[in-house]
Structures are given as structure tokens and as C-alpha cells.
Amino acid sequence: MRAFLLAPVLLALPAAVHAEPVQEARSATGACLSAIIDNAPVEDIDGDDVTIRRGADPVSCTVRVMAGEPVLIRDAVMVALKRRDEVFSPAKTRWEPGQWASRETFCNIPGRRAFAAFLSTAKPGLQPVATVTVFETKERDPRCDRDAGVQTIAAAEPPPTALAAEERTAPEPTLLPVAPKPEKAKKKGLRERLGLGKKD
Numbered sequence: 001m002r003a004f005l006l007a008p009v010l011l012a013l014p015a016a017v018h019a020e021p022v023q024e025a026r027s028a029t030g031a032c033l034s035a036i037i038d039n040a041p042v043e044d045i046d047g048d049d050v051t052i053r054r055g056a057d058p059v060s061c062t063v064r065v066m067a068g069e070p071v072l073i074r075d076a077v078m079v080a081l082k083r084r085d086e087v088f089s090p091a092k093t094r095w096e097p098g099q100w101a102s103r104e105t106f107c108n109i110p111g112r113r114a115f116a117a118f119l120s121t122a123k124p125g126l127q128p129v130a131t132v133t134v135f136e137t138k139e140r141d142p143r144c145d146r147d148a149g150v151q152t153i154a155a156a157e158p159p160p161t162a163l164a165a166e167e168r169t170a171p172e173p174t175l176l177p178v179a180p181k182p183e184k185a186k187k188k189g190l191r192e193r194l195g196l197g198k199k200d
Contacts, residue, residue, distance in 0.1 A: 020048075020049065021049040021050065021065060021067040021068030021072075021073065021129075022068055022072050022073060022075075022076045023076070024047050024048075024049055024050040024065075025050055025063065025065045025068065025073045025076040025077060025130070026076035026077070026079055026080050027080075028045070028047070028050045028052050028063040028065075029063050029076070029077045029080035029081070029117075029132055029134075030080040030083065031045075031052060031061075032052060032061035032062070032063055032132070032133075032134045033061075033080060033081070033084055033117070033134055035054070035061045035134070036059065036060070036061050036115065036134045036135060036136055037084070037086065037113075037115060037134075037136075042054065042061060048067075049065060049066050049067035049068065050063060050064065050065050050066070051063070051064045051066075055133075055135075058135055058136075058137075059135065059136065060133050060134065060135040061133070061134045061135075062131060062132070062133040062134075063077075063130075063131065063132045063133075064128050064130075064131045065128060065129045065130045065131070066127050066128050066129060067129060068129050069124070069129075070101060070121045070122055070123070070124060070129050070130060071121075073121070073129050073130045074102075074119065074121050074130060077117075077119055077130065077132050081106055081117060084108075086108035086109060086112065086115055087108060087109040088106040088107065088108050088115075088117060089106060089107065089109075090104060090105070090106055091104075091105040091106065091107050091116075091141075091143055091144045091145075092143065092144065092145055092146050092147045092148075093105075093143035093144075093146070093147055093148045093149070093150075093151055094147075094150050094151070095150065095151050095152075095153055096150050096151065096152045096153065098152075098153070100120045100121060100122055100123070101121050101122055101123045101124075102119075102120070102121045103118070103119070103120045103121075103153060104118070104119045104121075105117070105118050105119075105143075105144070106118075106119065107140070107141070107144035107145075110140055110144070110145065113136060114136060114137045114138070114139060114140040114141070115134070115135070115136050115137075116134075116135060116136075116137065116141065116144070117132055117133070117134045118132065118133045118135075119131075119132045120132075
């Protein structure tokens, strides 16, 4: 009887483990969108699994996710994009993924200010799991609306690696599994740093 009662709890554990990076990725992406589009006061933030970095030239906001399943993290980013009134959609032009699983650009609806979000998703087992950079351009990129052929992107960021520390990013990714994080004191969650509750 006791085993029967414990079964739902045990089944829920994997979902709980995946939930935090997904929630943090969604909240951080939403914060970056607000920073660039609404000029919200978002600064550099270091969470347990997610970081936010502001760029000045050009003005940008980048989310870097170091934990979670790539597919779930991508879904979380897409949720944040879809919540905006700017109506983000995939650019018509595709991008060469290189050492990433995928690299995508999402552009807002034409006829307004020109915003874009560039999303890179890693292959399973590599870090960072995903990065998304939100930025504004003076003019809308024509590749948002027409297929210019598969594009190669200059290496503006390091490729994913299996190393846990961002400072030790190798020039080439490896196929080694991500090493488990050592036990450490619980830091303040990213959602708390952004002033958000447990739910969006």
C-alpha cells in the first residue's frame, strides 16, 4: 500500500527536476524581450541554470541556459515569444546550425520597429543547452521575409561544450555527457531576482 502511495510522487520527480530550468528560461527570455522592446530596467543576472547578459553595441539582451532538455528549453523560449504583441515568427531564411542542433531567427510583424530574436539550441548532452539574443535593428532585415538561401553565421559566441564552467568553454564541442553539478548552497532563483513569483 505504501509503495502504491509513493508511486505518483516518484513519477513527479523528473518533471520537477526539468521544471526549474524551463521556468527560468521562459522568465529570462520574457525579461530580455521587455528590456529591448519596452526599455525595462533589466541588468546582468546570474541564476543557478540561466544567465542574462546585456550588450551595448549593438543594444541586446542574451539569455544563456546551462541545464534542462534542449527541446523543452526551446519550447519555453517560444512561449515567451508568443506572449508578446509583436507577433514573432520564423524568418524565411534558414541558418546553418554548425555545431549546434539548430539556429533560428524570429522576426516581429513588419511595419513596426524591427525586433529579432536569435535562438541557438544545442545537441543533447552539450552545454550551453540554448542561447537566445534579443535585439533591435534600424531597418528590418530582408531575410525575415524572403528566402536568401541557407546562411552561415559568424562565430559571435562560443560553440556548445560539455564543460560545466562557462569560462572554460572549448573551441570545439565534445560528445561527452554533461558532468553533474556539485552540491552547493541554494542561490536565489532567477525568477526571484526578476521580482517574479513561482508562476508567471
